[in-house]
Amino acid sequence: LKYANFFSLPIRPNPPLSAPGLFYVRGQRVVANWGPNVAWPFDLTADETKLGVEGMWEKYIGAWLEGLGDVTAPGWPSDPRLETLDRMSVAEFLRSRGASEGAVALLRVGFLDLVGDGIDSYSALLMLRRFALRRTESLRFSITGGADRLPRAFATTLAARIRYQSPVVRIEPGETSASVVIGRDGQHQRLTADHIVCTIPFSVLKSIDVSPSFSPQKARAVDQLPYTSSTRVYLQFRRKAWTSERPYVTAVTDLPMKWVFEHTASQPGPRGILEAQATGVDGRRVAQLGESDRVQFALSQLQRIFPGLSGDFERGVSKSWDEDPWARGAFAYFRPGQMLSLLPHIVRPEGRVHFAGEHASPWSAWMEGALESGLRAAREVNEAPPAAR
Numbered sequence: 001l002k003y004a005n006f007f008s009l010p011i012r013p014n015p016p017l018s019a020p021g022l023f024y025v026r027g028q029r030v031v032a033n034w035g036p037n038v039a040w041p042f043d044l045t046a047d048e049t050k051l052g053v054e055g056m057w058e059k060y061i062g063a064w065l066e067g068l069g070d071v072t073a074p075g076w077p078s079d080p081r082l083e084t085l086d087r088m089s090v091a092e093f094l095r096s097r098g099a100s101e102g103a104v105a106l107l108r109v110g111f112l113d114l115v116g117d118g119i120d121s122y123s124a125l126l127m128l129r130r131f132a133l134r135r136t137e138s139l140r141f142s143i144t145g146g147a148d149r150l151p152r153a154f155a156t157t158l159a160a161r162i163r164y165q166s167p168v169v170r171i172e173p174g175e176t177s178a179s180v181v182i183g184r185d186g187q188h189q190r191l192t193a194d195h196i197v198c199t200i201p202f203s204v205l206k207s208i209d210v211s212p213s214f215s216p217q218k219a220r221a222v223d224q225l226p227y228t229s230s231t232r233v234y235l236q237f238r239r240k241a242w243t244s245e246r247p248y249v250t251a252v253t254d255l256p257m258k259w260v261f262e263h264t265a266s267q268p269g270p271r272g273i274l275e276a277q278a279t280g281v282d283g284r285r286v287a288q289l290g291e292s293d294r295v296q297f298a299l300s301q302l303q304r305i306f307p308g309l310s311g312d313f314e315r316g317v318s319k320s321w322d323e324d325p326w327a328r329g330a331f332a333y334f335r336p337g338q339m340l341s342l343l344p345h346i347v348r349p350e351g352r353v354h355f356a357g358e359h360a361s362p363w364s365a366w367m368e369g370a371l372e373s374g375l376r377a378a379r380e381v382n383e384a385p386p387a388a389r
């Protein structure tokens with residue numbers, strides 16, 4: 001928010017979670033909120049039905065957040081008692097707290113399944129950290145005109161300092177200075193500085209030459225940190241047939257396309273664009289299709305949620321973050337056991353090389369994480385002992 005205001009970017013609050021949304025689960029359309037007494041097509045216990053999704057989050061997850069301590073504190077998680085939570089997958093954690101199979105199936109839809117390869121694949125401690133941070137939020141905002149206006153505003157302000165078309169091909173850490181070698185027009189150039197802040201995602205960094213090598217612990221973290229696969233397909237329709245029901249669309253599904261968003265709600269004109277998101281295994285499956293098959297597959301999924309929609313379809317385009325050579329995945333996550341084994345080594349500087357980026361922040365998978373970790377790395381540089389500078 002601070003930087004959105006700094007650059008005078010227009011923001012608007014997102015609809016609250018309590019607003020009714022559209023769910024397409026077990027082949028049925030359900031218009032509901034996360035509250036109590038919804039007739040979900042899942043085999044819930046009477047108590048779980050009465051609680052609703054929010055009540056179940058509170059019962060099975062919320063009650064455990066107090067014991068986590070300050071998840072934003074440097075060095076977290078230092079309490080060895082948290083190791084048990086780290087060793088469990090999210091699904092194992094929910095079952096161990098008494099959630100029925102129906103509740104596990106419902107809770108994974110729309111939120112818990114969007115990380116890694118879903119609730120069997122990632123650390124329960126990571127899920128708990130995400131919930132703990134969510135509790136600190138009062139309202140979420142979107143930047144009108146697109147979230148990319150924020151990095152563009154930074155890029156415009158810093159234009160004279162940014163070197164485009166100059167990928168780092170080698171990093172040379174040192175105790176009194178550090179260098180990077182960049183490639184440009186087929187030539188290599190070495191740039192040396194007192195300190196370097198490396199914000200390259202580890203999924204990309206693991207293929208970059210580092211000499212002398214990072215410590216074994218850092219090298220292991222770079223090599224092993226997994227990234228969530230994400231493929232999104234954007235479909236344009238000549239009219240927004242869905243607005244007869246509600247002014248905008250957010251649909252949560254248990255189909256391979258797990259979320260549907262309309263990003264054109266605030267734009268004038270009759271046309272609308274829906275975004276269909278596939279993550280994890282489904283994200284990789286969709287990415288294996290050719291471009292027109294991706295679009296047709298997404299359209300066939302939307303057609304199930306909104307029958308008759310395909311008559312208004314005009315064109316589509318897709319993006320796979322696994323295929324992006326500068327990203328190699330959407331955002332970092334932790335498999336069971338990795339919060340304790342990898343997290344302490346992600347942030348730790350290597351000589352004069354410091355680390356920032358969403359993967360090096362508690363707010364991972366958010367722009368907030370990129371900004372927070374950038375400020376933390378800048379403080380590290382500023383606070384380095386003068387004698388060592």
Ligand SMILES: Cc1cc2nc3c(=O)[nH]c(=O)nc-3n(C[C@H](O)[C@H](O)[C@H](O)COP(=O)(O)OP(=O)(O)OC[C@H]3O[C@@H](n4cnc5c(N)ncnc54)[C@H](O)[C@@H]3O)c2cc1C
Pocket residue numbers: 147166167168169199200201204208230232321325326327329330331356357358359364365366367368369370
């Ligand atoms: C599909 C998707 C949707 C998202 N939606 C939201 C959202 O709604 N709200 C939100 O807050 N966050 C969202 N995020 C998360 C947000 O985009 C990230 O958390 C944020 O961009 C991370 O910033 P970063 O600087 O760590 O990494 P990146 O944004 O990935 O930046 C890394 C940079 O390093 C560059 N790079 C890579 N390799 C090299 C190299 N060899 N040499 C030089 N440069 C290199 C890349 O080109 C890139 O510019 C979303 C992410 C994805 C993938």
